[in-house]
Amino acid sequence: MPKVVEIPVVWMQGAACTGCVVSLLNSLSPGIARLVLRELVPGKHVSLRFLVTAMAGQGRQVMDVVRDETVKDKGNYILVMEGALPLGHPMFGTVGEEAGREIPIAEIAATLARGAAAVVCMGTCAAFGGIPAAAPNPTGCVSMSELAAREKIATPIINIPGCPPHPDWLIGSLTAVAVYGLATVATLLDDLKRPKIFFGKLVHETCPRRADFDAARFAKKLGDPGCLYLLGCRGPASYADCPTRMFNSGTNWCIGAGGPCHGCVEPEFPDRFSPLYERIDDRRMDRFRLLQKPATAPTA
Amino acid sequence: MASPASRSAAQRETIVIDPISRIEGHMRVDVVVDGGEVKDARCSGTLFRGFENILVGRQPLDAVRLTQRVCGVCPMIHGTASAACLDAALGVADKVPPNGRIVRNLLLGSNYLQSHILHFFTLAALDYADVAALADYDGPEGDLKAVRAFIDRQDLAPFFPRYEGDYRCDKKTNTDLVRGYVKALTIRRICHEMISVWGGKMPHDVAMVPGGVTSEITGDKIAFTLSRLGEIRDFVEETYIPAVFAVAGAYGDYFDIGAGCRRYLAYGTFNLDDASIDPLKRNRLFPAGYIGADGRLVPASADKITEDVTYARYTAECSAPPAEGKTVAAPDKEGAYTWLKAPRYDGAPAEVGPLARTLIGYAAGGVVKPQVDAALKAARLDAGKLRSVLGRHLARALESRLIVGAMVDWLGQLKLGEPASVALTIPQEGRGAGLVDGPRGALGHWIEIKDKVIGRYQLVVPTTWNGSPRDASGAPGPIEQALIGTKVRDRDNPFEVTRIIRSFDPCLACAVHLVTPSGDGRVVYRAM
Numbered sequence: 119m120p121k122v123v124e125i126p127v128v129w130m131q132g133a134a135c136t137g138c139v140v141s142l143l144n145s146l147s148p149g150i151a152r153l154v155l156r157e158l159v160p161g162k163h164v165s166l167r168f169l170v171t172a173m174a175g176q177g178r179q180v181m182d183v184v185r186d187e188t189v190k191d192k193g194n195y196i197l198v199m200e201g202a203l204p205l206g207h208p209m210f211g212t213v214g215e216e217a218g219r220e221i222p223i224a225e226i227a228a229t230l231a232r233g234a235a236a237v238v239c240m241g242t243c244a245a246f247g248g249i250p251a252a253a254p255n256p257t258g259c260v261s262m263s264e265l266a267a268r269e270k271i272a273t274p275i276i277n278i279p280g281c282p283p284h285p286d287w288l289i290g291s292l293t294a295v296a297v298y299g300l301a302t303v304a305t306l307l308d309d310l311k312r313p314k315i316f317f318g319k320l321v322h323e324t325c326p327r328r329a330d331f332d333a334a335r336f337a338k339k340l341g342d343p344g345c346l347y348l349l350g351c352r353g354p355a356s357y358a359d360c361p362t363r364m365f366n367s368g369t370n371w372c373i374g375a376g377g378p379c380h381g382c383v384e385p386e387f388p389d390r391f392s393p394l395y396e397r398i399d400d401r402r403m404d405r406f407r408l409l410q411k412p413a414t415a416p417t418a
Numbered sequence: 419m420a421s422p423a424s425r426s427a428a429q430r431e432t433i434v435i436d437p438i439s440r441i442e443g444h445m446r447v448d449v450v451v452d453g454g455e456v457k458d459a460r461c462s463g464t465l466f467r468g469f470e471n472i473l474v475g476r477q478p479l480d481a482v483r484l485t486q487r488v489c490g491v492c493p494m495i496h497g498t499a500s501a502a503c504l505d506a507a508l509g510v511a512d513k514v515p516p517n518g519r520i521v522r523n524l525l526l527g528s529n530y531l532q533s534h535i536l537h538f539f540t541l542a543a544l545d546y547a548d549v550a551a552l553a554d555y556d557g558p559e560g561d562l563k564a565v566r567a568f569i570d571r572q573d574l575a576p577f578f579p580r581y582e583g584d585y586r587c588d589k590k591t592n593t594d595l596v597r598g599y600v601k602a603l604t605i606r607r608i609c610h611e612m613i614s615v616w617g618g619k620m621p622h623d624v625a626m627v628p629g630g631v632t633s634e635i636t637g638d639k640i641a642f643t644l645s646r647l648g649e650i651r652d653f654v655e656e657t658y659i660p661a662v663f664a665v666a667g668a669y670g671d672y673f674d675i676g677a678g679c680r681r682y683l684a685y686g687t688f689n690l691d692d693a694s695i696d697p698l699k700r701n702r703l704f705p706a707g708y709i710g711a712d713g714r715l716v717p718a719s720a721d722k723i724t725e726d727v728t729y730a731r732y733t734a735e736c737s738a739p740p741a742e743g744k745t746v747a748a749p750d751k752e753g754a755y756t757w758l759k760a761p762r763y764d765g766a767p768a769e770v771g772p773l774a775r776t777l778i779g780y781a782a783g784g785v786v787k788p789q790v791d792a793a794l795k796a797a798r799l800d801a802g803k804l805r806s807v808l809g810r811h812l813a814r815a816l817e818s819r820l821i822v823g824a825m826v827d828w829l830g831q832l833k834l835g836e837p838a839s840v841a842l843t844i845p846q847e848g849r850g851a852g853l854v855d856g857p858r859g860a861l862g863h864w865i866e867i868k869d870k871v872i873g874r875y876q877l878v879v880p881t882t883w884n885g886s887p888r889d890a891s892g893a894p895g896p897i898e899q900a901l902i903g904t905k906v907r908d909r910d911n912p913f914e915v916t917r918i919i920r921s922f923d924p925c926l927a928c929a930v931h932l933v934t935p936s937g938d939g940r941v942v943y944r945a946m
Contacts, residue, residue, distance in 0.1 A: 124573050134469050135927045136442045137621040143540075144620070151603045154576070155564045167575040170439045174544045174580035177435035183579065202464070209731065209749035211465045212673050213444060216434050220446075220464065249472065249487050249549060254470025256747070282490060282621050304496020341632045341839040366614030367607070369642075375617055376632030377624025380483060388484065415450035 121163050125296060126195035128187055128230055129169040129240075132223045133211055133250035133259050134201025137282040138241040139171045145285035146367040153289065162296045167195070170213075181214035186228065188233040196292070197234040197273075199262045202250040203227055204244040206258030227262065228269045237262060237275045240288055245277035245310075246385040253389055263311070274304055277311040281382035284363055287316045310385065312357070321353035321379050324361040325328055340395075341376055351397040352381030430457075433912055436464070438919055440541040442491045443926025445885070447757075449915055451906050456915070459894065459901035461885045461927045462756040466731070466747060473875040478504055478844055481875060482626055485863065488877070489622040489928040491536070494529035494613065495856025497626040498522060498875075499863040502697065504628035506850030507865050508934030510840050517838040518630025520828045523628060523688050524643065525617050526856075527825045532609035532859035534772075534814040537656060537923045542811065545917050546665050547595035548585035549577045555593070561600045562593065567930050576821030577709040578787070581911040586668045594664060598657045605653045608646045615642050635832050637884060643829055651822045654815070662815045666797060666808050673799065676918040678900035679767045682709040682774035683718060683883070687855035688824065697853035703785065703824055704817075707778040708763060715781035717765075720738075720853060720862070723878065726760040729753060729887035758929050760886040760895060761878050769896040770859025771922060772813035773804060780929055789816050807921040814923075826869045834838035844870050846920040856880060858923050884922045897922055 157163045200408045203224040204210035211223035222343045239262045242248035251259040263409040272387035278287045362369045436446035450458040482500040486493035499776040505511040555566045610620040617623030624635040686706035698706045708718045733748040779786030848867040859880030866874035886895035
């Protein structure tokens with residue numbers, strides 16, 4: 119039997135809610151048991167070396183795993199970062215201790231990022247700061263990209279935002295890296311380091327209620343049918359394939375349950391998209407093309 | 419895979435376990451062991467986000483979305499409590515249509531099932547099951563053959579490293595547990611599919627709003643949910659409950675340890691009608707109540723809830739009255755060892771969660787008692803043994819059975835073509851309390867609206883109760899009390915310590931946030 123190549127993954131959590139781990143557990147194809155136990159693609163297996171939520175070990179024995187990883191798999195492992203990094207005080211977030219000193223999470227994240235082949239930021243907190251960094255940002259949280267810039271870490275970063283992200287977005291990206299290599303995948307990211315294949319179109323473009331928008335059939339209160347634009351929908355300002363991919367094994371998505379899109383995949387979430395249930399402020403949306411005057415249809 | 423050299427726990431020393439794995443969030447415990455026995459224990463939450471401060475100044479409706487992000491494991495209960503406190507603040511607590519009440523129950527019930535199944539199998543089972551023993555599996559099942567092939571490849575993360583030396587199940591029981599571990603990963607996923615069909619997505623739904631839910635009642639959603647519930651019921655009856663009894667058979671001594679503070683609080687959960695809007699007097703599937711040191715059930719009262727920050731990393735600005743008190747995080751505070759505060763009921767620590775709900779439901783009669791009596795009889799156990807590590811696991815499993823049955827009934831009560839929510843107006847000023855039990859126990863959200871925005875938002879969360887530090891009187895928190903006095907056989911593999919902690923199903927992301935105490939470091943909560 120040919121030797122299976124291990125892809126070591128270290129999943130570290132900062133200022134997070136564990137929702138991104140739970141979303142990973144919700145993966146349908148592959149299911150999480152398959153992902154952990156079997157090969158991701160023929161000849162390659164994801165080895166989940168560190169994930170506090172699921173790993174058997176604890177305490178010093180698992181902190182030893184983290185330390186060993188940066189040495190034995192240097193330049194080879196993938197760091198999946200969930201959560202923002204609190205820089206306001208070392209005690210705002212710690213994991214493990216060394217010689218009686220509790221280790222700040224930002225310090226561990228920087229060390230791991232420096233030695234990794236790539237950093238995958240799972241979720242909006244790690245990618246852009248998200249809710250922990252929302253005003254007044256009580257703990258001085260920053261995104262992984264911001265931490266990397268401050269610490270002059272050159273490791274490539276892939277952002278998989280979302281609150282939480284769809285599991286396909288992570289597993290699809292890892293699979294692309296396993297098959298085509300990191301260099302190729304790096305050419306397929308948008309200006310916010312998101313894979314264009316998942317974050318290439320506005321929610322508004324593929325929304326099943328788009329016809330309601332075009333016909334000006336708007337929901338006036340929560341629970342009404344029709345386009346949710348007046349109830350604060352950020353679909354016209356959010357790049358993600360939620361309307362076609364749908365969450366939880368393709369069961370449903372936010373607008374399908376009558377809730378407006380809150381734009382959780384964008385750096386604007388939550389502060390610049392707040393209040394969440396008020397109509398989008400067009401003046402702030404210069405980054406988003408679709409709200410600009412639509413091109414007239416070509417004439418024959 | 420060899421067991422590390424074991425050292426006896428005879429001499430006095432402190433064992434630090436940081437991080438505690440297979441829980442939600444960042445937790446550490448320091449236990450002082452002397453003569454093989456835990457003499458002292460300190461639980462610490464090691465992450466602080468300041469969630470309540472982030473809510474101030476925002477639109478009231480945004481709270482239901484943002485507070486779910488307190489915790490990705492149990493977002494639905496934060497959504498439920500947040501919607502409930504806003505129902506009160508917006509004056510619609512008695513106007514939520516039956517469809518809205520029922521869909522809320524379905525959303526929360528699905529989250530309970532997901533949470534309990536995840537907890538026993540994905541989180542706790544690796545304390546009792548030996549995955550490595552599947553190395554010689556020679557049966558026909560694909561999943562178990564995959565486990566064997568995985569072991570053959572010899573890269574054993576995330577199942578190793580682990581504590582060694584106390585995996586006691588016989589071969590059949592162990593194989594059953596590992597099979598359940600794999601199967602549970604699918605079952606907990608379909609629990610979330612039930613939330614998604616009504617709530618849009620999970621984690622972090624969008625349908626739960628003040629006044630009801632935004633989703634429409636349709637026959638296909640009912641059929642979808644019934645279908646998933648059928649699969650879940652089979653798993654609960656054929657795998658989950660038998661697995662708890664199987665673990666109990668091999669680890670019977672865990673009915674004798676980890677009792678804790680022996681005081682129990684529940685707010686109750688799953689509204690059955692709209693007759694009363696006082697959260698602690700509502701007719702709920704699992705009732706509210708308090709059992710004190712005398713073992714007697716009495717009604718619970720929100721006025722008896724206080725919080726103490728003597729050993730928590732917060733300082734108070736003494737001049738401010740409680741309602742406008744301001745708290746500053748004090749990361750370097752002398753003597754403080756955690757970001758969790760110490761909630762107290764009637765001045766004393768109280769355990770919250772499935773065991774508390776079960777003991778209170780048992781004392782109150784109703785649907786819980788016959789369930790528990792049958793289980794106790796089957797296991798030949800005295801009711802007193804429920805106050806233990808295994809008692810908590812059993813309580814979760816039995817709750818799961820009751821919730822599946824109730825959800826089937828609720829689906830039959832939905833009315834097609836009728837509304838599931840009412841129109842909302844944000845008042846200039848308003849106050850509300852949402853007190854309800856989540857999978858991990860009693861959860862309170864308190865809101866104060868000022869000038870149509872959030873002026874104040876407070877949460878008192880299950881793991882804050884259970885994982886609390888000691889208070890000004892020196893009384894340790896419930897988990898700390900459950901650890902103190904425990905015999906630890908092997909200081910390098912302190913199974914007893916982590917099995918006790920995990921039986922409480924701690925959720926640290928929920929537990930750590932900001933408090934607003936008065937000058938003496940205590941804050942009093944009232945149902946508004």
